[in-house]
Amino acid sequence: MKRSLQICMASLAGLIVGGGVFIAAFPTLAHFFYGPVYGEDQMSANASLLFIGLPATALVFAIAAGVWWAIRLKAKAESK
Secondary structure (H helix, E strand, O other): OHHHHHHHHHHHHHHHHHHHHHHHHHHHHHHHHHOOOOOHHHHHHHHHHHHHHHHHHHHHHHHHHHHHHHHHHHHHHHHO
């Protein structure tokens, strides 16, 4: 039970960090992909980048953190 809770908490931390990283990088990404916003089309493109990229990045970070923590716990248990 303790191991699964630790993996769950690591995944939650990864989710939060991934979301924060994407939010921090979003203005640069939006400017790189779409340039300055002059109209509704570019605002919609920015919104789609945000609504697709944020959950995707957060999910990837959550999975990576959970897998990393599980491997770390397994290595720690084998070393004892």
